[in-house]
Amino acid sequence: MIKQVRERKIETKSVVSAVVLGTIGVIMAVFALSLVVPIVWMLINSLKDDYDYLMNPFGLPSEGYWMWSNYPYAFEALKIKDVWQPHTHKLVTFDYWGMFYNSAVFALGTAFMGVFAQFITAYAVSKYDFPCKKLIYNTAILTMIIPVVGTLGASLQVRKVLGIYDNMLLHILTASGGFGFNFVLLYNALKALSWSYAEAAFMDGAGHYTVMFKIFLPMMFPILFSLFVLSFIGSWNDYSTILTYLPSTPNLAYGVYYFEQSATSKRHTDPQVLAAFVWLAVPTSLLWVIAQKWLLNSLTMGGLKG
Amino acid sequence: MEGVLKARKKKADWKQGLFLISLLAYPILQFIIFYVIVNAQSILLAFQTLNKDFEWTWSGLSNFQAVWTDFCDSEALLQTSFFNAIRNYLISSVLSYPLTILFAYVVYRGFRGVKAFRIIVMIPSIVSGMIMGLVFKRFVYAMPNMLEKAFGLVIPDLMSDPDTVYGVSLFYSLWTGFAGAMLIYPNTMNGIDKEIIESARLDGCTSLQELWHIVLPMIFPTLTTYLVTGISGFLSNAGPVFLIWNYDAPTPVYNVGYFIFRRIMYDGAVWYGYVAALGLFCTFISIPITFGLKAFLEKVDPTND
DSSP states (O other): OHHHHHHHHHHHHHHHHHHHHHHHHHHHHHHHHHHHHEEEEEETTTTHHHHHHHOOOOOOOOTTOOOTTTHHHHHOOOEHHHHHHTTEEEEEEEEEHHHHHHHHHHHHHHHHHHHHHHHHHHHHHOOOOTTTTTHHHHHHHHHHHHHOOSSSHHHHHHHHHTTTTTTTHHHHHHHHHSSHHHHHHHHHHHEEEEEEEEHHHHHOOOOOHIIIIOOOOIHHHHHHHHHHHHHHHHHHHHHHHHHHTTTTSHHHHHHHHHHHHHHHHHHHHHHHHHHHHHHHHHHHHHHHHHHHHHHHHHHOOOOOOO | OOOHHHHHHHHHHHHHHHHHHHHHHHHHHIIIIIIIIIHHHHHTTTTTEEEESEEEOOTHHHHHHHHHHHHHTTHHHHHHHHHHHHHHHIIIIIIIIHHHHHHHHHHHHHOOHHHHHHHHTTTHHHOOOHHHHHHHHHHHHHHHHHHHHHHHHOOOOOTOTTTTTTHHHHHHHHTTTTHHHHHHHHHHHSSOOOOHHHHHTTTTOHHHHHHIIIIHHHHHHHHHHHHHHHHHHHTTTTTTTHHHHHHHOOGGOOOOHHHHHHHHHHGGGGHHHHHOOOOOOHHHHOOOOOOOOHHHHHHHHHHOO
16 A cells, blocks of 8 residues: 555656656747747848848748848948058958958967966866965966956056057967866866876876876867867957957957948948848858867866865 | 985976976966956056046045945936846846756756757857847847737837836846856766666656756756856846947946946046946955855755765
């Protein structure tokens, strides 16, 4: 009798559990659909003319009015004219490829410097014992959790004094620190790797750099690659850093932002603006397709204990 | 012999010391300049104002007084910004965190379709948050027209109606905010010992019991990280406000992050001192909350047992 009651209880709990998980599954499906719809909407509407877009914003383009020409138009019109160059004292026009180049340099440089600086910091702190180790680790954690607000003005002043403001190369070299979320993530991953590999290598006469670059770097490669790709995508799409710190080297994201903001005055239609959005999204979408296998499976995060 | 060994050890220590210096010199220097010096300069700015000759002059506590006056004034933008920032954090904590964990658990269990879900959730990050925001803006603008045509339903312009703009901004933040957590949580869950899970299932543990009694306690440190760092972010994040409304956001959607960004980028250097004082004020308010929450979560952390 008791056994039967117990089995019935377990059965009821299993049914409740299945219903809850099923409901969550439905919510996830609706949520996923809600993220796809605007992208499909953007693609469809980028192929309309302005009248069709205004009169029929949620349907397919009218027959005979598939405006493929919006794409070459947006490509040509994605231009920022007369950008003052403080170092050469000239006015320069940036077209799609000019901004693409800035995007590539900015995204590659920022992603590489960021991931590398965080890797070497995490490696030193997680694998070696030295006097300030605890201090550095606690500082890294504290900077993550202490809310620092309102330093934008001071940051602009310091960068202007040091000559870093509006200089792409110096910005890339100085913007990436060794701390932050990625530091914690890499620290935890490195901590989990056994030091015995290094000891064996030291016995064979290897130096510290050899151990770091030839043993631990390859073992960390999947995580580092994932962080690099995520950082690259983030920097590729970053227009606010350009707006704030690098106004004379517009990247593609800033170019599209500018294109959208000036659409009314320059008489770009909404479908043409949507086509410009697609031009920006193509490179990162391709990169995501190539790298998603690594990205989805390599990142974990631990706690904040100092 | 002992002397040779000592000399060798000394040499090895030197080599290790130089190696560590070469690794840490750049990150430490970067930290000193862009964290310590920038924050010190910000503290100094909080006690200065720009006069009409564009010179910085010491102004005592006037910036703090101005911040306090605005903070207490229900008509001032600053109070609305604070209120919204706190509201955003609380609503996203109550709504978004539990949903994130439930979503992550379903992904972790590997049910059909979850791979596609994980890829789709990343869309706002892949195609750019900016594009997502601007497409969202146009989409919402087009909606009233569509609803009226299709169903005869008349709704206000959601992007400008004061009763709906805050909801639109909050919805956007929640809607696009799952990407990072969806990368981290399922992988952290995958790190849980499979034997524990299997033996629990053999004992008749249901999925919800498994989530509540095994998975949640095991990922508690990760949860703590997100909740604690979330506090440091809620006063500095401008969210989608600048993206959607540029420098002309309606008052109901203002938050502290947007307020600061607009004052610096649009209104200029004359606001640097006020904003720096506001920053110190925010830090002063949020430090006890942050450390209190961290201490509380670490105390109740089941992985301590």
